[in-house]
Amino acid sequence: MAQDAAAAGGGGAGGDAAKGKELFSTLCQQCHAVTDEKVIGPGLKGINQRRDEAWLIKWIKNPQAMISSGDAYAVALYNKFQPVVMQSFPDLSDDDIRNILAHVEAANAAPAPADNAGAAPAGGGQVTAGASESPSGLFMAVLVALLVVMVLVLVVLLVLVTILSKAVGPATGDTTGGTSFGERLKAGLAAAAGNSTLRSIILWLFVFVVTKQTFDGLYSVGISQGYAPKQPIAFSxxxxxxxxxxxxxxxxxxxxxxxxxxxxxxxxxxxxxxxxxxxxxxxxxxxxxxxxxxxxxxxxxxxxxxxxxxxxxxxxxxxxxxxxxxxxxxxxxxxxxxxxxxxxxxxxxxxxxxEVATKDNAYYDKLVTLHKKSSKEPLRVANIGGLECSKCHY
Ligand code: HEC
Ligand code: HEC
Ligand code: HEC
Ligand code: HEC
Ligand code: HEC
Ligand code: HEC
Known part of the structure; x- marks a missing residue:
């Protein structure tokens, strides 16, 4: 049943994969991958097939209890991954765990449709694979697609311009007698310069490139983001x-x-x-x-x-x-x-x-009451002087 849903690329193990993804990335990701790659613990790909839901819920809530209860699978896992032991998550509800499992399922279900259709790596298959990538992957794909479209538009315009200039060519050729390549090129360029669409495309491309360069330049002044020097002891x-x-x-x-x-x-x-x-x-x-x-x-x-x-x-x-x-x-x-x-x-x-963490902090009680009178927005650091020059500069 759950397997059917997964094969159809649907809701996975019957939980909310989106909610599960968030939980997974804060609680599990440091030790587990959704693929079959080992991080600190085993890769979780296919976990819904390896173990049933009841077992998984019990395990995730308290692995140590499961190991000491003598559950054969749990003991074997424990022996394999010694000395590391998975921590317990007693605060996760059954539904939280179902959501996490659905996320693992969904993350692995993505490439499946192409397999099922038995399609050769044709256009359609590639598009689905691309779309199922991470958001930044998707963003890059859209950017690349936009660029390709722009280049295509440019090519079409250039072809149009050449055709136009050819049409213009013989007419002028009759009066001046004889059309050299140079003259035709001139006529073509003149036609291109007269083409407002082409001009604005080039202008926009230019503006885009210059703006991007300027911002990249500005943002990198004196910044050492990514700085990772070698340390005297290989401390990890x-x-x-x-x-x-x-x-x-x-x-x-x-x-x-x-x-x-x-x-x-x-x-x-x-x-x-x-x-x-x-x-x-x-x-x-x-x-x-x-x-x-x-x-x-x-x-x-x-x-x-x-x-x-x-x-x-x-x-x-x-x-x-x-x-x-x-x-x-x-x-x-x-x-x-x-x-x-x-x-x-x-x-x-x-x-x-x-937002300022005002809860259980009596220091902020008065400020919060005052702020509520004048604004519907929550109290943010900016409202307590977090933008004042003197707070950060001696
Ligand atoms: C500190 C690292 C760590 C964290 C965090 C962690 N695990 Fe584990 N997990 C392990 C290890 C190690 C094992 C292997 C068994 C053992 O030695 O305890 C394991 C085993 C498992 C298994 C059994 C895998 C199999 O192949 O049968 C599941 C399922 C699992 N973890 C789910 C989760 C989920 C879900 C979370 C987040 C809520 C999570 N784990 C968080 C380390 C971790
Ligand atoms: C609370 C305990 C603890 C403290 C404190 C601690 N370590 Fe460790 N460290 C470990 C454990 C556990 C290992 C893994 C040992 C193993 O691989 O068997 C380790 C491994 C290492 C290793 C890798 C050694 C190797 O050859 O594999 C280095 C280097 C290291 N620690 C440096 C440091 C330094 C430097 C400090 C102080 C800033 C420090 N540790 C403080 C527990 C600690
Ligand atoms: C076992 C000791 C130990 C623990 C635990 C530890 N650190 Fe460190 N940390 C160090 C040592 C030693 C250095 C200096 C060497 C280096 O930069 O790797 C360091 C460096 C840093 C630096 C860079 C300092 C600089 O030079 O700018 C940051 C940031 C940092 N730790 C954050 C954390 C955070 C966040 C945690 C908890 C998630 C953490 N550390 C846990 C020992 C530790
Ligand atoms: C991730 C968010 C975050 C970043 C980044 C951050 N701050 Fe803050 N900052 C806060 C919060 C939240 C508070 C409110 C703490 C409190 O309740 O007093 C705060 C408060 C302050 C205050 C006290 C303001 C006041 O009016 O009492 C100073 C000073 C300050 N930050 C300086 C800095 C400086 C300098 C940097 C950059 C190097 C920085 N902060 C980066 C979140 C941030
Ligand atoms: C929340 C903290 C914060 C506040 C508020 C803040 N600054 Fe800064 N400022 C910084 C930090 C951190 C740096 C150093 C990093 C950098 O150069 O970007 C800096 C750098 C500067 C520099 C040097 C820039 C350079 O290129 O070296 C000037 C000038 C400056 N701030 C002026 C101001 C003025 C004026 C205000 C008030 C309108 C102000 N700052 C408010 C955190 C703050
Ligand atoms: C609001 C942003 C912010 C948070 C939160 C924060 N740090 Fe930092 N941390 C900084 C900045 C900025 C510096 C550089 C300070 C400087 O150069 O004066 C720094 C420097 C450090 C250093 C280098 C030594 C030092 O004190 O300058 C260590 C170590 C460090 N942080 C560890 C931690 C740990 C551990 C935590 C969490 C418990 C933490 N930081 C939370 C912004 C932050």
Whole structure:
């Protein structure tokens, strides 16, 4: 039954795939792919066929309980993936889980129609494949299609112009006597210059290219987005924060309390590496730093110019902004990388959009009441002075 629906490329396992996608990307994606690729846990392709729904709901809510209950499949999984164990999700409802499973099904059902139709990779098949790509893939496809159309229009116009100039050619040729290629070209160009559609197309293309170049140029002044320097020790956030789920503030100890997040000292590493992987040459570097009493020289990745003031606690603690909103998916980074631009425009943009976390914060009670009198919009950072120059500039 569920299989039929899936084969038809329909609603998958009877849940809402769109809702499931969101849950999947926040809760499961760091460990699972929807394909059969192994990330930290197994790829989930075909999971609705491998296991029945009741089993899956029980498993996802509490894998450890299932393993200790002696369920043969669960025990085999556990043995295969040791030492990593999947965490439990007791707060997910049965429907949440059905939605996630529907998303996994839908993500894999996409290329299926082409197979079912038994179609050779003809035009139709390719179009469906293209349309089922990620939004950015789709966007690129539309862009490319638009470009192709534009080029076609240009070609047609050029052909028209040549035909026109040929028609004009002999007439002028009669009076001037003899038409050289140069003269015909001139006549053609004159006709083209007289063609307002062609002129406006060229003008628009020109405007488009110049604007894009200018903006790209402006936005990249002094920006080091994507900067990912090699570090003195091959420390991986993907391993520590992702796979082993060590809290960010276990190492960045001041991130909820102070202006700076701080980089951990070698002593914090020793809490674990006093025992774990002592023989590894990378870990030996930590021992050496401690023995010689020289700090590890981590290369700084994020760096605002001195003229700007930024405070972590204000954002992470008071504002309840997630690290990932500003630093990207750190828990997936093998090498630390700057994901956001850190420009003034970036700060301001978020302050304009983001609502202040006023709930359970008595400090904001009066402000909220005042704000409600004058506006129907929610209280945003911009409304509490988040756009004032002096808040961010000394
Ligand atoms: C911290 C990593 C991690 C996260 C997060 C995680 N899983 Fe898992 N998952 C695993 C591992 C590892 C296994 C293999 C069994 C084991 O060792 O516990 C697994 C096994 C599974 C299986 C069984 C796969 C099979 O082939 O039989 C399912 C289904 C599953 N996970 C679903 C989910 C869903 C749904 C979520 C999100 C709500 C999720 N997992 C989140 C790590 C994770
Ligand atoms: C086990 C310790 C540890 C944990 C846990 C950890 N980090 Fe780090 N973090 C480091 C170390 C060491 C560095 C410096 C080396 C590097 O950049 O990779 C660092 C660097 C960073 C940087 C870049 C600092 C700079 O130079 O600009 C950011 C941002 C960061 N961590 C965010 C996070 C976030 C977010 C988490 C939680 C998801 C996290 N870290 C968890 C140890 C840790
Ligand atoms: C809470 C425990 C914990 C802390 C704190 C911790 N690590 Fe780790 N680290 C681990 C675990 C677990 C592994 C994986 C060991 C394995 O692969 O068997 C690991 C692996 C590593 C590896 C890979 C070693 C190799 O050769 O495979 C490096 C490098 C490393 N850690 C560096 C650091 C540094 C630098 C710090 C301090 C900033 C740090 N760790 C802090 C638990 C920790
Ligand atoms: C609102 C955006 C924002 C959030 C949220 C945020 N950071 Fe940052 N982070 C920054 C900026 C901007 C810098 C550069 C600061 C500077 O150069 O003065 C930075 C720098 C860092 C650094 C380098 C050392 C330092 O303190 O300058 C670390 C480590 C770091 N962040 C970790 C974290 C962790 C861990 C979290 C979540 C608990 C987090 N950040 C949340 C914007 C943010
Ligand atoms: C992801 C969204 C986000 C980004 C990006 C961001 N902020 Fe904020 N910022 C907030 C939120 C939310 C608050 C409100 C915290 C509170 O309730 O006090 C805030 C508050 C502030 C405040 C205090 C404003 C006041 O009136 O009390 C300052 C200063 C500030 N941010 C500076 C910066 C700077 C500098 C940057 C860029 C380097 C930045 N922020 C980037 C979300 C963001
Ligand atoms: C939310 C924080 C925030 C607010 C509010 C803010 N700025 Fe900035 N500003 C920054 C940050 C961060 C930078 C450094 C990054 C950059 O150069 O884009 C910066 C850079 C600048 C620079 C230097 C630009 C350069 O190219 O080096 C000037 C000048 C400036 N700001 C003026 C202002 C003025 C004037 C206001 C008030 C109308 C203002 N800023 C409000 C965060 C802010």
């Amino acid at each position: 956030h993907k391993l520590h924060a992702g796979q082993y789920q060590i809290n960010c503030n276990y190492c960045h100890t001041a991130v909820y309390k102070g202006k700076l997040a701080t980089i951990p000292s070698a002593n914090i590493c020793m809490n674990c590496h006093g025992e774990i992987k002592r023989e590894s040459p990378e870990i030996q570097k930590i021992y050496k730093a401690i023995e010689t009493d020289t700090p590890i020289e981590w290369v700084r990745v994020h760096n605002l110019p001195d003229l700007a003031y930024f405070n972590h606690a204000q954002h992470t603690n008071v504002g309840q902004v997630q690290c990932q909103s500003c630093h990207g998916e750190v828990e997936k980074m093998e090498v630390m990388e700057q994901r956001s631009s850190l420009t003034m425009g970036w700060c301001i943009d978020c302050h304009r959009k983001t």
